[in-house]
Amino acid sequence: MSNHTALALNGQDSFTGVLAQKSGQPVQLCYQCGKCSAGCPMSAAMDIKPNQIMELLRLGRPEPVWESLAIWLCVGCETCAARCPNGISIGRVMDCLREMGNGREANGRGRKIKLFHREFLDSLRANGRVHEPVMLARYKLKTGDIFSDLNIGVRMFRKGKFSLLPERIKDRAGIRELFNQTGPLTGGSN
Amino acid sequence: MKLSYFPGCSLQTSAREFDLSARAVCGELDLELVELPDWNCCGATSAHSLNHELGLTLPARNLGLAQETGLDLVASCSACYNRLKSADYALKTNPAQAGAMRQKTGLDFDQNLHVLSLLEAVTTRIGIERIKQRVSRPLKNLKVVCYYGCLLVRPPRVTAFDSPEFPVSMDRLMAALGAEPLQWSYKTDCCGASLSICDSRTVRNMVNNLLQMAAETGANAVVTACTLCHANLEMRRDPSRTMPVFYFTELMGLAFGLSACAGWLHRHLVDPFPVLAPVLAV
Numbered sequence: 001m002s003n004h005t006a007l008a009l010n011g012q013d014s015f016t017g018v019l020a021q022k023s024g025q026p027v028q029l030c031y032q033c034g035k036c037s038a039g040c041p042m043s044a045a046m047d048i049k050p051n052q053i054m055e056l057l058r059l060g061r062p063e064p065v066w067e068s069l070a071i072w073l074c075v076g077c078e079t080c081a082a083r084c085p086n087g088i089s090i091g092r093v094m095d096c097l098r099e100m101g102n103g104r105e106a107n108g109r110g111r112k113i114k115l116f117h118r119e120f121l122d123s124l125r126a127n128g129r130v131h132e133p134v135m136l137a138r139y140k141l142k143t144g145d146i147f148s149d150l151n152i153g154v155r156m157f158r159k160g161k162f163s164l165l166p167e168r169i170k171d172r173a174g175i176r177e178l179f180n181q182t183g184p185l186t187g188g189s190n
Numbered sequence: 191m192k193l194s195y196f197p198g199c200s201l202q203t204s205a206r207e208f209d210l211s212a213r214a215v216c217g218e219l220d221l222e223l224v225e226l227p228d229w230n231c232c233g234a235t236s237a238h239s240l241n242h243e244l245g246l247t248l249p250a251r252n253l254g255l256a257q258e259t260g261l262d263l264v265a266s267c268s269a270c271y272n273r274l275k276s277a278d279y280a281l282k283t284n285p286a287q288a289g290a291m292r293q294k295t296g297l298d299f300d301q302n303l304h305v306l307s308l309l310e311a312v313t314t315r316i317g318i319e320r321i322k323q324r325v326s327r328p329l330k331n332l333k334v335v336c337y338y339g340c341l342l343v344r345p346p347r348v349t350a351f352d353s354p355e356f357p358v359s360m361d362r363l364m365a366a367l368g369a370e371p372l373q374w375s376y377k378t379d380c381c382g383a384s385l386s387i388c389d390s391r392t393v394r395n396m397v398n399n400l401l402q403m404a405a406e407t408g409a410n411a412v413v414t415a416c417t418l419c420h421a422n423l424e425m426r427r428d429p430s431r432t433m434p435v436f437y438f439t440e441l442m443g444l445a446f447g448l449s450a451c452a453g454w455l456h457r458h459l460v461d462p463f464p465v466l467a468p469v470l471a472v
Contacts, residue, residue: 024284041380045392073392075383076235078344082354089345095238095245103240109389116388117236124237124248128230130199136387148390152425152459159457161204169228178251181294182243 004029005087015060023096029086030054036080036090046070050080050090057093066101070094072110103187112143114187125179128169133162193311194256195223196274198267198417199231205267205417207454211439212266212308218324218446219316223264226255232265232273235384246287247294249277253305254297262304264311266439268416269383271307272341272349278305279348307342309415309438310351313359318366326447328368331468334441335374335409336360337400339419343378354378360438364413367445374407376400381422390426397426401433410465413438424459434462444469 001009008026020027036050037043043050048070056065065071074094081089103114116139123135136153140146156162169175201209216223229252238245252274256263265271280287281299292298306314312321338357346354355378361371379400382393401423404412412435414420423435435458443451444466455462463470 041382041396042385042392045389073385073389075340075380075385076238077340077380077383079340079378079380081345095242098239099242112388113385114240116384117239120234120236120384121240121244124231124233128228129202130231130234132200132203139387143388149387155459156204159459160206161457163203167199167202169230171228171230174251175230175248178247178294179244182241182247184241185244186240 015062016058019057019093019096019100022100023093025088025090025093025096026086027054027057027088027093030058030088031086033085035083035085039079039083040074041077041079042070042073042075046073050074053097054088054090054093062097065097066104069110071097071101072113098186115139115142118185118187121179121185123166125176126172127166128172128175129167131163131166133164134166191220191315192222192224192261193264193306193315194259194261195225196229196232196252196256196263196265196270197225198265198270200417200421201266204421205437207457208266208417208420208437208439210450211437211443211454214448214450215439215442215446216312216316218448219312219320221311221316224259224261226252226259226263229255232270234269234273238273238276243290243294245273246277246280247291249273250281250291250295250297250299253277253281253299253303254295257300257303262306264306264308266308267418268307268339268341269418271305275305275348278303307349307351307415309342309359309363312438312442313363318362321363321442322366325367325445327445327469329364329441329445329469330368332369332411332441332465333372333409334364334369334411334413334436335372335404335407336364336377336438337404337412337414337419337423338378339414339416340378340380340383342415360413360415363438364441367441369441369445372407372409374403374409376403381416381419382426383418383422386418386422386426393422393426394428397422398428398431401427401431404433405431409433411436411462413441427460432460432464434458434460434465436462
């Protein structure tokens with residue numbers, strides 16, 4: 001670890017310093033080379049590009065970021081992390097921003113992505129493993145978008161790609177305890 | 191040789207052909223996969239997207255179970271592999287984080303466990319030469335592009351396997367099976383991952399770009415090591431596209447002449463048999 005990185009991670013009380021400490025990423029070192037936005041597979045669909053987000057954060061002006069779609073579109077592919085000359089994983093910063101903003105989102109697309117993650121984790125918490133058909137059905141019901149993938153669902157069912165009963169682990173109590181130990185999920189009380 | 195085996199949730203349902211083919215070809219090569227008892231879901235993208243600690247402790251529970259077996263741990267799904275490896279990396283390099291993980295899971299972790307992807311286990315623990323010797327039906331006339339995706343090779347300091355920009359391990363494996371691996375520039379591009387369900391329009395564009403480039407490269411099939419890449423490339427494509435997508439283990443099984451292959455391949459949403467006709471005719 002370079003001296004610069006160590007200094008950055010040993011952040012002060014500024015917003016940027018706190019973010020660097022919390023995320024473990026030296027966000028102050030960003031010098032706007034733009035490699036993250038150039039390589040990001042979601043960049044084209046984002047309202048604020050990854051390098052623009054980094055500049056807002058470095059300036060301590062995160063307000064537009066909390067309600068952006070961009071922080072929800074990041075899937076953590078880590079292309080930015082592999083290419084950043086300053087060793088910043090912007091994907092990890094995005095995780096951190098979702099938690100710090102506690103799930104505020106700009107529009108319906110961000111809301112749907114958050115809902116998907118929550119349904120996934122609800123299924124995991126109940127069974128210890130994720131039961132795809134029920135998780136997807138619950139997600140579809142909650143979004144009201146019931147028919148968009150029905151065709152694919154039927155094809156998958158015919159190919160035996162959906163099992164009707166969930167796989168459940170024995171130590172489900174242990175899994176519930178892990179959820180309790182790690183605290184609330186972003187954007188919700190449980 | 192024995193390894194602890196972490197199949198992952200989707201290998202029991204939508205990607206069962208990956209699980210079946212992985213067990214079959216490893217068995218052929220005397221690599222025994224011992225399923226980790228009572229393993230839990232790794233949390234995938236969803237856990238670390240909403241709670242960093244949860245994203246590390248869920249896979250850490252599995253690391254604790256693996257440690258008890260005394261065997262190294264191999265994960266077939268790239269997403270599971272990446273989450274297990276991320277937790278492993280945090281335990282080995284970040285003492286503060288490791289302390290929190292110990293406290294939250296109630297487990298004590300030693301530093302001796304090694305986490306591998308199935309591709310890594312096959313290419314490094316078994317080795318290309320031994321695989322080549324086992325080939326009884328070379329995959330002649332099959333031109334493939336190898337699609338590694340994101341989580342097998344990134345972030346490089348965590349995965350420490352192959353190259354994050356231009357990996358070659360799967361290409362070498364395909365060449366050993368008698369197929370012709372073609373070089374293309376989308377080896378490690380993203381398939382759209384879980385946004386396939388909740389932002390499918392974005393993912394459709396990404397998937398069609400990938401398949402278009404595969405076609406322009408001259409390939410007649412895509413080979414993958416990831417269940418989500420496989421699902422997205424099959425589900426989110428323009429219906430006019432017919433290029434099949436294989437798990438690398440399925441092509442190993444084909445080259446080994448295993449009769450169980452047909453059962454795996456019948457589970458695909460995109461019919462792979464037209465492309466395989468010249469291979470199976472030999």
